[in-house]
Amino acid sequence: MQIQWYPGHMAKARRQLREQLRQVDVVLELCDARLPGSSRNPDLAGMCSGKRHALFLNKSDLADARATQAWVGAFTRVGVCASPFDALRGRAQDALNIIEEIVREMVARYASRGVRKTVRALVVGVPNVGKSAFINRLSGRAAAHTSDRPGVTRAPQWVRVTDDLELLDTPGLLWPRIDDPNAARRLAYLGTIRDTILDQETLAESLLEELLIAAPDAARARFKLPDGALAGNELGEESDKASLLDAVCAGRGFRLSGGRMDTTRAAAIVLDEFRAGKLGRITLETPGDAQYDKSTKIGKRAD
Numbered sequence: 061m062q063i064q065w066y067p068g069h070m071a072k073a074r075r076q077l078r079e080q081l082r083q084v085d086v087v088l089e090l091c092d093a094r095l096p097g098s099s100r101n102p103d104l105a106g107m108c109s110g111k112r113h114a115l116f117l118n119k120s121d122l123a124d125a126r127a128t129q130a131w132v133g134a135f136t137r138v139g140v141c142a143s144p145f146d147a148l149r150g151r152a153q154d155a156l157n158i159i160e161e162i163v164r165e166m167v168a169r170y171a172s173r174g175v176r177k178t179v180r181a182l183v184v185g186v187p188n189v190g191k192s193a194f195i196n197r198l199s200g201r202a203a204a205h206t207s208d209r210p211g212v213t214r215a216p217q218w219v220r221v222t223d224d225l226e227l228l229d230t231p232g233l234l235w236p237r238i239d240d241p242n243a244a245r246r247l248a249y250l251g252t253i254r255d256t257i258l259d260q261e262t263l264a265e266s267l268l269e270e271l272l273i274a275a276p277d278a279a280r281a282r283f284k285l286p287d288g289a290l291a292g293n294e295l296g297e298e299s300d301k302a303s304l305l306d307a308v309c310a311g312r313g314f315r316l317s318g319g320r321m322d323t324t325r326a327a328a329i330v331l332d333e334f335r336a337g338k339l340g341r342i343t344l345e346t347p348g349d350a351q352y353d354k355s356t357k358i359g360k361r362a363d
């Protein structure tokens with residue numbers, strides 16, 4: 061289920077997030093490890109100053125391990141506490157150790173006044189990034205719904221994770237970065253948003269071009285692209301871009317009656333197989349190549 065983001069939806073999400081943030085000490089932000097720049101929300105930092113913050117590069121099982129390490133390094137250098145995570149198979153204890161680390165000072169301060177502090181945390185992220193799966197993983201049971209079905213909201217409840225940590229069971233929904241066309245297009249590759257500007261075929265062609273840069277061998281092998289197939293950026297010719305989808309059709313035998321290439325089918329297959337991780341572990345952004353390098357830092361050390 062995809063949400064079409066209009067200003068009204070964003071305003072509502074922002075209002076709800078403000079309300080949720082008021083109730084917590086800690087913000088656990090999830091981004092997609094395949095797109096650590098584009099899958100973050102630039103407004104979040106401004107909304108949670110003073111809160112402890114940890115960033116999890118979720119779905120790291122689908123991302124390139126070396127790229128993930130590079131991103132973690134880049135985030136760490138700008139003061140963001142960042143770690144890879146796999147909300148389906150990862151160890152909950154790994155995430156708990158990180159949370160314990162970022163709240164240690166605060167908990168100690170309460171303890172020095174004789175108070176045992178129960179830390180309250182909110183999981184936030186764009187649609188489909190794995191917020192519900194993350195909450196389930198940490199709480200060790202299916203407490204949150206892993207789907208984007210609307211209408212299953214209940215009253216917010218606290219999920220007790222350890223003796224000293226509670227999570228809000230309703231994750232904080234972040235609106236995706238749709239003001240930036242590059243980010244919007246990449247989020248559309250993942251299925252996070254529906255790209256309203258590009259049709260599916262143009263989107264799939266554009267993904268193929270990016271794959272020829274990020275994972276050329278995997279893309280060529282999976283979609284039987286000719287050895288000479290280059291990313292459109294390198295070729296710079298519109299007509300050559302279009303031929304990538306034709307090459308997929310030729311390789312898979314996708315033809316309509318009359319012999320015309322079934323590029324609609326090819327586009328769907330390219331997007332589906334990429335989303336399902338069938339090309340292997342691929343990251344589409346590197347920390348050096350984006351403006352996202354100057355990552356938003358959350359959580360001043362002052363209390």
Ligand SMILES: Nc1nc2c(ncn2[C@@H]2O[C@H](COP(=O)(O)OP(=O)(O)O)[C@@H](O)[C@H]2O)c(=O)[nH]1
Pocket residue numbers: 118119120121122145146147148149185186187188189190191192193194205206207208231
């Ligand atoms: N491969 C992989 N899939 C994940 C991971 N986390 C979540 N998913 C899947 O991504 C989809 C969206 O997850 P969900 O928790 O509903 O996302 P939410 O919209 O942020 O709550 C579901 O199909 C999950 O099974 C992960 O770490 N790895």
Ligand SMILES: [Mg+2]
Pocket residue numbers: 191192193205206207208231
């Ligand atoms: Mg969810």
